[in-house]
Amino acid sequence: MVDAIKIGTAKGPGDHPHEFLVITPDTDGHCKIGEFVYYHVDTDDGSRTVLGRITKRAQVRLFPDTFLASPDVPPGEIAAAIGYDDADTDLFEVSVVVMGYFDPHLSAFVNPRTLPRSGDSVFLAPGEMLSQVLSKRRREDVGSAYVGWLLSRHKEEVPVVLDVNEFTSTHLSIIAGTGSGKSYLAGVTIEELMRPHNKGCVLIADPHGEYDTLDQMANRPEFHDGDYRPKVKILKPHQVKVRMCNLTLDDLRYLLPTLGERMEWILTEAHSRVQRRVRAGDGSATDGQWTLNDLINEIRKIGQERMDEGSDYSSSVDGLLWRLERAFKNSPNFDDDEHLDLNALFRPGQCTILQLHEMEGRDQQAIIATLLRRVLRARMDTEKGKVAEGEERYVPYPVFVLLEEAHHFAPQSGDVISSGILKQVLSEGRKFGVGVGLISQRPGKLDQDVLSQCMTHFIMRIVNPIDQASVAGAVESVGRDLLDELPALSKGQVVIAGSSLNTPVICQTRGRLTKHGGTSINAADRWTEFIDRSPSRDRDHAVVESRTRRGQIFRTGG
Amino acid sequence: MLIGTIVKSSSHISYLCRVFGTLETDSVPEPGDYAFGTFVTLSPADNEGITLVGVVRDTLLLNPDYGNAGPRLSPPRDNAVFAPDYLSETGVLVDVLILGWIVHGKARHTVPPLAAQIGTAVAVMPEPAVIAFHRDASGRFQMGYYPQLLLGGDPLTAQLLLAVLDRLEPAFPSSANVIGVLRNNLAWKARVVPAG
Numbered sequence: 164m165v166d167a168i169k170i171g172t173a174k175g176p177g178d179h180p181h182e183f184l185v186i187t188p189d190t191d192g193h194c195k196i197g198e199f200v201y202y203h204v205d206t207d208d209g210s211r212t213v214l215g216r217i218t219k220r221a222q223v224r225l226f227p228d229t230f231l232a233s234p235d236v237p238p239g240e241i242a243a244a245i246g247y248d249d250a251d252t253d254l255f256e257v258s259v260v261v262m263g264y265f266d267p268h269l270s271a272f273v274n275p276r277t278l279p280r281s282g283d284s285v286f287l288a289p290g291e292m293l294s295q296v297l298s299k300r301r302r303e304d305v306g307s308a309y310v311g312w313l314l315s316r317h318k319e320e321v322p323v324v325l326d327v328n329e330f331t332s333t334h335l336s337i338i339a340g341t342g343s344g345k346s347y348l349a350g351v352t353i354e355e356l357m358r359p360h361n362k363g364c365v366l367i368a369d370p371h372g373e374y375d376t377l378d379q380m381a382n383r384p385e386f387h388d389g390d391y392r393p394k395v396k397i398l399k400p401h402q403v404k405v406r407m408c409n410l411t412l413d414d415l416r417y418l419l420p421t422l423g424e425r426m427e428w429i430l431t432e433a434h435s436r437v438q439r440r441v442r443a444g445d446g447s448a449t450d451g452q453w454t455l456n457d458l459i460n461e462i463r464k465i466g467q468e469r470m471d472e473g474s475d476y477s478s479s480v481d482g483l484l485w486r487l488e489r490a491f492k493n494s495p496n497f498d499d500d501e502h503l504d505l506n507a508l509f510r511p512g513q514c515t516i517l518q519l520h521e522m523e524g525r526d527q528q529a530i531i532a533t534l535l536r537r538v539l540r541a542r543m544d545t546e547k548g549k550v551a552e553g554e555e556r557y558v559p560y561p562v563f564v565l566l567e568e569a570h571h572f573a574p575q576s577g578d579v580i581s582s583g584i585l586k587q588v589l590s591e592g593r594k595f596g597v598g599v600g601l602i603s604q605r606p607g608k609l610d611q612d613v614l615s616q617c618m619t620h621f622i623m624r625i626v627n628p629i630d631q632a633s634v635a636g637a638v639e640s641v642g643r644d645l646l647d648e649l650p651a652l653s654k655g656q657v658v659i660a661g662s663s664l665n666t667p668v669i670c671q672t673r674g675r676l677t678k679h680g681g682t683s684i685n686a687a688d689r690w691t692e693f694i695d696r697s698p699s700r701d702r703d704h705a706v707v708e709s710r711t712r713r714g715q716i717f718r719t720g721g
Numbered sequence: 722m723l724i725g726t727i728v729k730s731s732s733h734i735s736y737l738c739r740v741f742g743t744l745e746t747d748s749v750p751e752p753g754d755y756a757f758g759t760f761v762t763l764s765p766a767d768n769e770g771i772t773l774v775g776v777v778r779d780t781l782l783l784n785p786d787y788g789n790a791g792p793r794l795s796p797p798r799d800n801a802v803f804a805p806d807y808l809s810e811t812g813v814l815v816d817v818l819i820l821g822w823i824v825h826g827k828a829r830h831t832v833p834p835l836a837a838q839i840g841t842a843v844a845v846m847p848e849p850a851v852i853a854f855h856r857d858a859s860g861r862f863q864m865g866y867y868p869q870l871l872l873g874g875d876p877l878t879a880q881l882l883l884a885v886l887d888r889l890e891p892a893f894p895s896s897a898n899v900i901g902v903l904r905n906n907l908a909w910k911a912r913v914v915p916a917g
Contacts, residue, residue: 235898
């Protein structure tokens with residue numbers, strides 16, 4: 164049994180009812196912001212160990228400014244010269260927010276509503292205690308995701324283990340400024356989902372093509388268990404297919420911008436007719452599906468019908484056809500027949516990576532919207548017993564979809580086609596086992612409703628005040644004290660809050676088991692490498708070009 | 722060298738010392754012996770080996786004849802013959818502030834437990850003893866009475882401390898930077914702030 168470390172003495176109540184102040188010399192540097200401490204309180208059920216978190220720290224004994232006048236003279240030396248020769252000059256007042264005592268039956272903290280009395284001792288919470296109460300799961304348990312350790316403690320002393328069931332059902336957000344390690348953390352999370360104790364069913368929408376290194380999971384022993392090997396399926400941009408008949412009228416409108424009123428009417432009518440024919444099964448639409456040509460033929464028919472009635476719609480018809488052909492005729496992603504089979508995309512033990520980096524923004528949004536719509540419908544129908552095994556829409560297991568650059572799919576300003584279905588998944592997905600993870604470096608640009616519906620948040624370094632305000636407004640599970648820490652976080656350090664843990668923590672992300680694919684390009688090295696590798700004639704060419712511009716070799720004109 | 726005896730106190734650490742006159746000693750102290758900032762020692766009787774260490778922080782002149790503008794039966798020059806004790810009532814008082822004490826050779830920069838007594842002799846502290854009084858156990862410069870003096874609020878204190886620091890600096894070359902910071906702070910408070 165480790166001796167309790169006494170860190171200070173309770174001074175009295177703080178600014179808020181659930182806050183108290185502690186005076187401490189903090190000689191061993193235990194009293195960091197975010198650190199956990201405890202005190203004892205007597206309740207009707209006996210003595211309780213009440214846990215609290217340090218939220219503020221202020222020095223109450225400072226050297227006079229004049230002692231700091233010379234950088235060469237330590238102020239302690241001056242203090243010693245005039246009679247104060249105690250080496251420990253520091254004295255701090257720290258604010259502690261009461262979390263409560265952990266009730267194992269409730270699996271939650273219960274606030275005793277009793278602060279320590281003035282003069283009561285306050286102790287540092289031992290790592291063993293924190294490991295038991297902070298996380299809902301133990302490391303390597305089924306449904307656990309070990310993402311790092313408590314930042315205020317030694318490496319791996321207090322592991323931070325998330326409850327996978329929570330964040331894959333009530334959704335996850337990873338919010339961070341650029342370069343603070345959000346893709347790295349997402350990679351860690353995916354690794355945990357694919358470990359043998361979880362065997363997750365994950366799809367990643369990867370607009371930058373930086374998750375392909377996850378395919379190393381298949382060959383690493385940490386992911387092996389008996390015959391189990393996680394499968395990583397990478398779909399290149401040209402392999403991402405959406406069948407035309409899966410596009411809704413809204414999708415079509417979205418992908419065909421600047422439609423005039425008459426064009427809109429023709430498109431609506433034509434789409435309605437092909438849908439009716441599919442439902443009627445009159446043979447003009449094969450296999451219950453319609454094609455781009457079916458839609459084009461309907462549009463031409465409508466134009467002819469209007470012409471027969473004496474109205475000339477030919478220019479609108481031509482304009483609409485031109486737009487349809489430009490958008491879909493030679494598109495590598497929209498096809499009459501091929502599409503992404505849900506059973507091939509979503510399987511337990513499989514991580515599917517959709518690489519979207521060579522696509523237009525609107526195409527990306529329409530593809531993700533279509534995919535989310537299909538998988539949500541499939542999960543609803545499967546859960547309600549409307550589809551049977553063997554059908555494409557039969558998906559009898561929960562799925563988790565991770566969206567990089569989420570602000571692109573659900574922006575705060577403007578309505579994009581993926582916003583609506585994303586909101587629907589966030590609000591209804593929990594019941595049907597469709598979880599979403601949103602990653603964004605601009606929370607200020609992300610729809611606040613979308614962000615606030617994620618129940619687990621990973622928040623990394625954010626400096627931009629607008630983004631900070633957005634997070635503060637949308638993320639209710641994180642206290643102001645932790646949000647204040649955001650600009651000061653270093654790379655890999657993350658505030659984790661929400662339903663996947665028993666209390667918010669500041670965590671150091673663990674190392675990746677697979678190589679991280681989202682590293683920045685070293686521009687200077689790449690430039691030098693290019694010049695060093697270039698044939699000498701290219702370098703000479705560069706010199707001639709340069710001299711030409713300065714008029715040293717050729718001079719043209721008057 | 723003895724300069725006088727304690728005749729009055731205004732607190733546990735503040736004493737008035739009457740400087741010896743011509744009728745009290747063969748070697749009358751010169752003004753330079755009890756100048757502003759002079760370190761002195763007081764050795765009370767039954768002192769349990771304690772010597773008090775003080776500093777002259779003020780000088781007062783005693784003149785019973787001051788304000789006596791009326792006629793006298795004898796002129797002042799005759800008083801030297803007929804009433805020499807009357808003349809010796811004029812004198813010099815110095816205000817001695819106790820800074821610390823020495824017990825068994827160890828310097829303490831705190832308030833001494835014992836007070837001086839009426840009649841306690843006041844002696845000039847030799848320069849080596851002054852330096853030793855400001856050297857701590859590890860040989861470094863110490864001036865533990867510095868804050869206590871500043872707390873008194875006496876307008877002469879800053880000047881007194883400045884004079885002491887100037888006097889001690891050559892004896893503590895390794896602590897010159899510390900003394901420099903203390904002296905600069907004092908100089909700012911004593912010279913710049915009042916003029917601002």
